[in-house]
Amino acid sequence: MSDGMSSMPLGQQPLAIICGAGSLPFAVADAARRRGRGVVLFALRGWADPARAESYPHHWVRFGQLGRFCRIARQEGCRDVVFIGSVVRPSFWQIWPDLAAMRAMPRIIAMFRGGDDHLMSGIMKVFEDRGFHPIGAHEVAPEILMPEGAVGHYQPSESHHADIALGLALVRAIGRFDVGQATVVAGNHVLAVEAAEGTDEMLSRVAELRRKGRIRSSGGVLVKAPKPGQDRRIDLPTIGPQTIAGAARAGLAGIAVVSGEAIIAEPDSVAQAADRERIFIVGVRQVASHDD
């Protein structure tokens, strides 16, 4: 065909993957390649795994180097951009703003003052303004999404299902406050609600309260759900092997995640870890409750 690059379907342009920590960026890159799509990794220095990044076409960038990203991504012919992998909220000294980032600063500072949702949506907008098309990792790699039903051999009991329903209702009730996406419920009693500390620290807290005898019940379920209206292109809740380890240390019976609305990192390792710790991992539907 002679009409060249401008009419090439978007999906055939190489995919820019901005890589944070963990194995998820590489799972997404592999999934895109399996579908015949080229990938270019933009590995975030300090977060992305250097050894694994070597196996892909890649460029190192620092958090904040917006101009550098835009220049290289355009040279590489990328338009679609995926943000994936964990980046624990960088403190100011970890940010290396270049000129383009400086120009976006007033907006970025406004985001930093808001909650997580504002920050993430604002970052998407900054990339859109520069002609890029941020998409969700699950759009190019649906296999990273949590399926419905059990992952591994263990299954939730009826009382676990009651705890799951309570947890889902709680997360839904606090969603509009732009707060955490997780809670721990045991025996119909809410033990912990996640806010700025993150899921791993919330699980450590439950473990600690149990060690001190401050929690009477045993077992319990970690319930994770997306915030209503959250930007699914960047901020889906994620569970991985360290979530299983944290849940086991907290003495939980299992983990429930809204299916199709959360990412499961390294599903095979997760299933093996869950079986070893004798806890269930289940994908559930977030149903609208009658009191919403």
Place this chain on the structure above:
Amino acid sequence: MSDGMSSMPLGQQPLAIICGAGSLPFAVADAARRRGRGVVLFALRGWADPARAESYPHHWVRFGQLGRFCRIARQEGCRDVVFIGSVVRPSFWQIWPDLAAMRAMPRIIAMFRGGDDHLMSGIMKVFEDRGFHPIGAHEVAPEILMPEGAVGHYQPSESHHADIALGLALVRAIGRFDVGQATVVAGNHVLAVEAAEGTDEMLSRVAELRRKGRIRSSGGVLVKAPKPGQDRRIDLPTIGPQTIAGAARAGLAGIAVVSGEAIIAEPDSVAQAADRERIFIVGVRQVASHDD
């Protein structure tokens, strides 16, 4: 008058005060005495302050000695009972059930399985069934309730008031889940939500997240409110000098408490500590929000 004890106004019978830890039980006892009412302290071994209990007519009881309490309280002519002072959830080995408590066991075990609210309401019912009349400490000592407006010299700013409104709305939204009564909000962002860990631990968490650079904003407000439908006879939120210390360590700008719906322990010490730490303590109205 000749009709004797049976027609004596209830208020004139000596007040039974079941005393947990801290200075509040003695503040309540003093307030009752100032109104000319006799008091009998039932000091909980392991929680009540022995040195201070000595200054009042008192009996030592162990947590769980329901029969012993009933017998002595009847001998003393008490009918009204106040539960006051902190009793961190006792673990089973701290409970010394006597025969009467054993008989109440099936109900008590059911309560232990439910959340806090069920436990507290259930305990009230056990005392009512035995002819006692549980009342709130604030009914005999209204001076322990948080007043409206500032305690101490510092006042919340307009943006603090916005954080307070957000915190009140959040606590209201989670009230029906029988979960914590407190949250920390800074710059329109929810940093922490209290569940089983209690206010002091939630404040330590915020301090820790700040130390690690995980929270970008400075300042912030601790917002405490009663749970909707909570049993005000036993479970009003309380702030005291250690709340101020915790808020200061967490770098907060102040504390907001629903006026008339929370207890302020040692108000003079609280005001002095707040001024010293340059934080505000304010009693606010819990107004119904338009989206309730």
